[in-house]
Amino acid sequence: MGSLFRCEEMTLCQLFLQSEAAYACVSELGELGLVQFRDLNPDVNSFQRKFVNEVRRCDEMERKLRFLEKEIKKDGIPMLDIGDNPEAPQPREMIDLEATFEKLENELKEVNTNAEALKKTYLELTELKHILRKTQAFFDEAEFHHAQMHDPSMQEESVTLLGEEGLRAGGQALKLGFVAGVVLRERLPSFERMLWRVCRGNVFLRQAEIDTPLEDPVSGDQVNKCVFIVFFQGEQLKSRVKKICEGFRATLYPCPETPADRREMSIGVMTRIEDLNTVLGQTTDHRHRVLVAAAKNIKNWFVKVRKIKAIYHTLNLFNLDVTQKCLISECWCAVCDLEKIQMALRRGTERSGSTVPSILNRMDSKETPPTYNRTNKFTRGFQNIVDAYGVASYREVNPAPYTIITFPFLFAVMFGDAGHGLIMALFGLWMVLKEKALSAQKSDNEIWNTFFNGRYIILLMGTFSIYTGLIYNDVFSKSLNIFGSSWNSPAMKELFPSHIQLNPASQYQGVPYPFGIDPVWQVAENKILFMNSYKMKVSVILGVSQMIFGVSLSLINHKYFKHPLNVICEFVPQIIFLLAIFGYLVLLIFAKWVTYDVSDSSCARSLLIMLINMFIFSYPTHPCYLSAMYNGQEGIQAILVILAIVCIPWMLFVKPFILRRQWLNRPHLMSSPKPADGAIDEGEVVHEDGTTRIEAGHEESEEGFNFGDVFIHQAIHTIEYCLGSISHTASYLRLWALSLAHAQLSEVLWTMVMKIGFVVPTWPGGIILYLIFAFWAGLTIGVLLIMEGLSAFLHALRLHWVEFQSKFYGGTGYMFSPFSFETILELASTEDK
Amino acid sequence: MGASAAPVIVITLFWIVIGGVIPWFVPKNENKGIIQTMQFVAIFCVLYIWLCTYMMQMNPLFGPLIDNKTLTMIHASKW
Numbered sequence: 001m002g003s004l005f006r007c008e009e010m011t012l013c014q015l016f017l018q019s020e021a022a023y024a025c026v027s028e029l030g031e032l033g034l035v036q037f038r039d040l041n042p043d044v045n046s047f048q049r050k051f052v053n054e055v056r057r058c059d060e061m062e063r064k065l066r067f068l069e070k071e072i073k074k075d076g077i078p079m080l081d082i083g084d085n086p087e088a089p090q091p092r093e094m095i096d097l098e099a100t101f102e103k104l105e106n107e108l109k110e111v112n113t114n115a116e117a118l119k120k121t122y123l124e125l126t127e128l129k130h131i132l133r134k135t136q137a138f139f140d141e142a143e144f145h146h147a148q149m150h151d152p153s154m155q156e157e158s159v160t161l162l163g164e165e166g167l168r169a170g171g172q173a174l175k176l177g178f179v180a181g182v183v184l185r186e187r188l189p190s191f192e193r194m195l196w197r198v199c200r201g202n203v204f205l206r207q208a209e210i211d212t213p214l215e216d217p218v219s220g221d222q223v224n225k226c227v228f229i230v231f232f233q234g235e236q237l238k239s240r241v242k243k244i245c246e247g248f249r250a251t252l253y254p255c256p257e258t259p260a261d262r263r264e265m266s267i268g269v270m271t272r273i274e275d276l277n278t279v280l281g282q283t284t285d286h287r288h289r290v291l292v293a294a295a296k297n298i299k300n301w302f303v304k305v306r307k308i309k310a311i312y313h314t315l316n317l318f319n320l321d322v323t324q325k326c327l328i329s330e331c332w333c334a335v336c337d338l339e340k341i342q343m344a345l346r347r348g349t350e351r352s353g354s355t356v357p358s359i360l361n362r363m364d365s366k367e368t369p370p371t372y373n374r375t376n377k378f379t380r381g382f383q384n385i386v387d388a389y390g391v392a393s394y395r396e397v398n399p400a401p402y403t404i405i406t407f408p409f410l411f412a413v414m415f416g417d418a419g420h421g422l423i424m425a426l427f428g429l430w431m432v433l434k435e436k437a438l439s440a441q442k443s444d445n446e447i448w449n450t451f452f453n454g455r456y457i458i459l460l461m462g463t464f465s466i467y468t469g470l471i472y473n474d475v476f477s478k479s480l481n482i483f484g485s486s487w488n489s490p491a492m493k494e495l496f497p498s499h500i501q502l503n504p505a506s507q508y509q510g511v512p513y514p515f516g517i518d519p520v521w522q523v524a525e526n527k528i529l530f531m532n533s534y535k536m537k538v539s540v541i542l543g544v545s546q547m548i549f550g551v552s553l554s555l556i557n558h559k560y561f562k563h564p565l566n567v568i569c570e571f572v573p574q575i576i577f578l579l580a581i582f583g584y585l586v587l588l589i590f591a592k593w594v595t596y597d598v599s600d601s602s603c604a605r606s607l608l609i610m611l612i613n614m615f616i617f618s619y620p621t622h623p624c625y626l627s628a629m630y631n632g633q634e635g636i637q638a639i640l641v642i643l644a645i646v647c648i649p650w651m652l653f654v655k656p657f658i659l660r661r662q663w664l665n666r667p668h669l670m671s672s673p674k675p676a677d678g679a680i681d682e683g684e685v686v687h688e689d690g691t692t693r694i695e696a697g698h699e700e701s702e703e704g705f706n707f708g709d710v711f712i713h714q715a716i717h718t719i720e721y722c723l724g725s726i727s728h729t730a731s732y733l734r735l736w737a738l739s740l741a742h743a744q745l746s747e748v749l750w751t752m753v754m755k756i757g758f759v760v761p762t763w764p765g766g767i768i769l770y771l772i773f774a775f776w777a778g779l780t781i782g783v784l785l786i787m788e789g790l791s792a793f794l795h796a797l798r799l800h801w802v803e804f805q806s807k808f809y810g811g812t813g814y815m816f817s818p819f820s821f822e823t824i825l826e827l828a829s830t831e832d833k
Numbered sequence: 834m835g836a837s838a839a840p841v842i843v844i845t846l847f848w849i850v851i852g853g854v855i856p857w858f859v860p861k862n863e864n865k866g867i868i869q870t871m872q873f874v875a876i877f878c879v880l881y882i883w884l885c886t887y888m889m890q891m892n893p894l895f896g897p898l899i900d901n902k903t904l905t906m907i908h909a910s911k912w
Contacts, residue, residue, distance in 0.1 A: 003866050379867065401867050405874040413882070467879060471886055486890070487897060489908040496904055502896030512890035514840035515883070520907075524897030538885050545881070590888065597892035604894055 004379060004401045006560075007392055008334040010369035010816070013341075015329045016359040018349075022318070022327045025348030025358055026311045026819075027088040032344045033820025036332045036370060040319040049316040054091075057098065058309035064101040065302055068294055071108055075288060077295045086300055088307035088821075097304065104294055111287045118283060119217035122276045125269055126214060127182040127225065128253050132266045134208040134227040135180055135255055139262075177238055178231045183250035185209065185224040191248045195230065198240055204231040229255070303825060310824050330363070332370055332816065338362075368394050372816035377435075379404065381457045389801040390811025395560065397553050399805055406546065406804075407796055408457065412464035413542065414738035414792040417746055419476035420785055421465025428459030444830070461793070471516040472531075472739070476780075477746040479522035486513050487520040499525065504598035528740070535736040537589050543732025543803065544582045547725070550807030551575050557808060569655035573647035574721060574807075580644040582729055584637075585611060591629070605629045614641060651718040656711045663705040720806075728803040734795050742788050749779055844883060852876035 017025050029035050041049065072079060089097065183191055188207060195203055206229050213222035228250070230241050245252055256262050318327040333341055338360070345358040371392050375383045383400045385407070392398050415421065431438065432455050443449065451458070473479040486509045487502055502508070502520075512518065517534070521527045551574050558566040588607055596604040603624035610629065613619060614637045621627045628634065757772035758765070805811070817823075856869045899907070 003863075005866065005870075376864070401870050402874055404867075405871050405878060409875075409878045468882065471882055489899075489904050492908055496901035499898055499900050500904055501898040504893045504896050507896060508893060511840075512887055514887075515844070516886055518890060520897050520899070523903045523907075524899055526895075526898040530895075530897070534886070534889050537889070538882065541885060542881070593888045593891065595892075596894060598894055598896075601894035 004373060004375065004383070004398060006395055006398055007813075008336070008372040008374060009395070010332050010372060011335050011338075012363045012365045012367070012369070013331055013333055013338075014359075014361040014363050015327075015331060015345075016321075016361070017318075017327045017329070017345075018354050018356045018358065019325055019327060021349045021352040021354040021356070021358055022315060023091055023311060024352035025345050026314050027307070028344040028348040028351075029341070030088070030307065030310060030314070030819055030821045030824075032340060033818050033822060034333055034337045034341060036816055036818045037314055037317050038330045038332070039317045040329060041317065046316075050318075050320065051312045051315050054094075054312045055309060055316070057094070058305055058312060061098060061101055061305045062302075062309070064105045065298065065305060068101075068104060068108065068291075069298060069302075071112075072291050072295050072298065075291055077288075077291055079295050079298055081299050084300070085821075086304055088311055089304055094308060097301065101301075104290070107290055108287070111283060111290065115280070115283050115287065116217055118276060118280050119215065122273070122280060123214055123217055124251070124253075125273050125276065127210075127227075127251060129266065129269045129273065130210045130225075131180050131182060131227050131229075131253050131255060132262055132269065134210075135229055136259070136262060137208065138206050138229060139259060176231050176233055178229055178255070179238075179241060179245065179252050180227070180229045180255035181245060181250045181252040182210070182225050182227055183245075183248055185226050187248050187250075188226050188228070191228070191244070191250065194244055194248070195241065198244060199232065199237055202232065203237060203241060205229070302828075306825060306828050307821055310819070310821065314819055333818075334372055334374075368813070370394075370816035371813035373398060373400070378456050381454050382407065384453075385457075385797060386800075387815070389805065390809070391813040391815050393810035393813040396810050396813075397557050397560075397808065399553070399800070399809060402549075403800060404460070407800055408460040408464045410542070410735065410799055411461045411792050411796040412468040413538070413735045414795060415461070415465045415742060415788065416468045416472045416739045417474045417476065417742060417784075418466045418469025420746075420780070420788075421462050421467075421469050423462070423781070423785060424789065425459060425462025425466060428455055428457075428462050431455035432459055442829075461789075472743070473517040473519055473522065474743055474746070477522075477743070477750045479517075479519035481519040483514050485520045486511060486518050501526075508598075531740070531743070532736070535739055536733060539732050539735035540582075540729060541586050541589060542735065543729055543799075544578070544586050546732075546799075546804050547728060547807060548575070548578060548583065550804045551578060554808035557810075565655060565658060569658070570651065570717075573650040577644050577647040577651075577722065578725055580640040580647075581611075582725065584640055588629070595629075603627075617641070648718065648722060651721065652715060656707065656714050659710060660705065660707050724806060728806075731803055732799065734799070738788075738792055738795060742784065742792070745784055745788065746780075749776060749784070753779065840887070845880070848876050848880050852880075 015025075046052070069079070192205055192207075195205060207226050208228075209226050210224070213224050215221070216223050230245075232238055232241055242252070256265060315327070318329040320326075321328050342360055345360060349356075349358050371394055373383050373392075379400065382404045383398075386392070386398070386400045386403055412421070431452060435452075435455065438452060469475060470480075488507055488509070490500065490502070490507055517531075521530055524530070551571065554574075555567065555571045558564075558571055585607065588610070592605060592607060605627075606625050609626055613626070617638065619628060619634050753772060754776045757769040757776075760768050852872060856872050859865050859868050
């Protein structure tokens with residue numbers, strides 16, 4: 001069983017599955033999720049693969065299901081998601097599923113078309129009803145107007161629109177035709193204008209608005225329409241008017257002339273509308289019932305169909321053997337999972353009722369296996385941030401277990417406030433305690449998901465920040481005095497001057513504050529001076545320690561991969577170089593802390609200048625802070641510098657020349673050379689059908705040993721390391737910079753914002769304080785927690801990726817992506833949203 | 834001036850207990866190695882930074898510059 005320190009040992013396996021059992025076996029393997037299949041038909045078009053028909057059928061089924069889902073969503077029916085995981089159904093069940101979906105889809109389509117037709121008729125009838133009503137109004141007006149001017153003995157029924165006037169004028173009955181219809185309200189003005197222009201003002205338009213908006217059957221929107229009636233004389237005008245109505249998409253309706261006919265038609269229309277309403281209601285009810293029944297199962301069906309599709313995609317990667325009875329495939333899996341896989345295969349074979357057992361064969365291969373790190377919910381976050389930079393090469397040391405602690409720790413050194421750390425830790429704790437409920441909600445807010453997936457990281461960062469906050473003695477920019485300060489005030493003989501600098505000789509108790517920075521520094525004016533020196537030195541100490549740790553991890557790598565040459569030619573000079581310069585510096589820092597106190601503080605040696613002088617071999621004696629720190633310093637420092645300088649050619653030259661000598665002295669093998677292949681491979685060999693093994697040391701017998709390449713590679717490595725060791729040490733000073741920025745921001749926020757809230761006394765002050773606190777809290781969370789938190793996170797990440805991992809990490813592997821239904825279903829459900 | 838014995842002993846002992854004793858009691862499940870590593874690295878980091886802070890304050894080269902109002906309060910309440 002592997003652990004997180006190194007990725008799992010993987011092996012290439014060959015699977016022989018009988019054709020009948022293949023489906024069930026792949027289904028079992030999909031549930032297990034421990035196997036990564038390789039594509040044995042890479043040059044086959046996806047349309048020519050064996051199971052392309054089945055995949056096509058699955059696609060059809062999925063399309064039907066999506067259509068159903070859309071309809072269900074349109075009606076707003078909740079889809080039941082029990083969260084159960086149905087197994088992939090057998091191939092023969094696929095036909096049943098297809099039939100069900102087909103039936104549902106057809107039914108739904110039929111219902112939809114019917115509903116559309118009904119709605120169209122309903123619309124027409126409604127428009128007709130409005131027309132009849134409104135034209136009634138026009139006629140009433142005409143009648144009123146008519147009654148004013150003519151004798152009332154005229155029967156109402158026989159009043160035509162124009163009445164007597166039509167008969168009177170010119171002695172001939174003016175035969176006016178009319179058309180009545182309905183048009184969109186927006187189009188009415190341009191409709192009127194067009195009519196006027198085309199017919200040269202010889203038509204007469206009356207219009208009235210329909211108050212209620214009508215539903216457009218095609219789009220389902222509500223539109224406002226108007227009733228109009230156009231009067232004209234003659235056939236030509238009639239055809240023109242009709243054409244214009246067509247152009248403006250106005251619907252024309254036959255409107256009877258006499259009021260009696262209109263009344264009859266009105267009644268008829270009303271009855272028809274009633275009937276239509278009933279039918280429409282029944283149709284929507286039926287549709288709703290069908291959808292509700294489907295909604296119960298639709299999630300289940302989706303899962304089943306996706307599983308079937310996944311299985312057939314995988315089966316497409318398989319190879320059919322010569323006898324056409326057996327499917328062969330190759331897969332990567334972890335060595336310690338082989339038993340589980342065997343059991344899954346046995347289960348699959350049993351389920352399919354086949355008698356021939358499936359065979360799992362281990363194969364040897366020179367190919368680089370994928371990198372598989374078994375993680376649980378806690379370690380997954382940290383493994384992800386390591387993998388984000390580069391997936392570990394196969395079987396090299398995995399930085400993740402150390403990152404679990406060092407990453408939150410370096411974050412905390414940069415964040416360093418116990419109050420803010422407490423808030424962060426509580427946030428992380430809430431997410432961790434409620435993780436089941438929160439992960440069931442399946443939000444698709446990216447930012448929330450990022451925070452939620454990193455909940456353990458946030459919890460750890462917050463906890464370490466509380467600790468470093470107590471060390472820096474910084475709680476919301478205030479200090480805590482738990483143990484009693486080690487500094488006291490001088491005896492008061494008279495009034496104090498405006499500022500006093502306490503003298504360590506008399507006002508210092510002799511022993512430091514037991515835990516963390518003394519609280520007196522928070523109220524001191526020269527706090528930054530003191531903290532700068534402290535934080536810079538701590539940054540360098542932590543940085544050099546982490547780098548030494550990184551180089552030591554490279555030793556573990558060299559020993560594991562059995563490269564003793566690398567140990568001698570890379571690890572030893574690297575560690576000597578690092579220790580001679582920066583290890584020595586760290587020792588000097590500790591020594592300076594111990595040896596100098598206030599009595600000789602003016603002569604406390606300047607470490608930076610001493611380091612520079614070490615390299616230029618200059619040892620001044622004049623200003624006492626530049627003179628030697630201990631006896632024999634000149635000699636020791638000279639040795640160290642020479643040692644460090646010797647390491648450079650050691651790193652540069654020794655390894656290429658030894659490799660060259662090894663190549664020249666190698667025993668001449670009789671292995672068949674393949675001059676056509678050409679390039680040096682590190683192990684990437686085209687392998688035959690699994691069983692042939694290529695000789696070891698093949699990589700160098702390919703084309704000859706390219707000395708130039710190796711030398712340049714080594715030179716780059718050396719330069720990178722030597723220059724990097726200096727620049728990375730300086731880069732660790734960001735630990736100081738960010739913690740200074742955070743402390744200062746916090747202090748500014750307090751003095752400029754919160755302190756003002758305490759100025760006003762009694763109850764008005766209370767209200768003001770209430771408001772100012774809100775402002776202060778908002779800025780604390782927004783600026784100090786979120787912005788500074790993200791910033792410190794980023795810089796801690798960079799320190800790990802570049803400064804730490806460049807000392808040992810290869811990072812050229814590729815991830816193990818097993819065939820797992822879980823991942824496929826999750827991916828599909830995120831795409832759905 | 835220098836270190837006082839008490840805090841050094843207390844704190845070192847405290848973390849050695851947590852760092853040395855507790856790892857023995859981690860139940861032998863599959864995560865034992867990781868948990869032990871985590872504990873060791875955590876305790877090392879924690880002790881390291883505490884030590885640096887303590888050592889730096891042992892022999893201060895200069896004292897805090899305090900204004901007289903604050904100094905009066907320090908004096909009065911006998912910090």
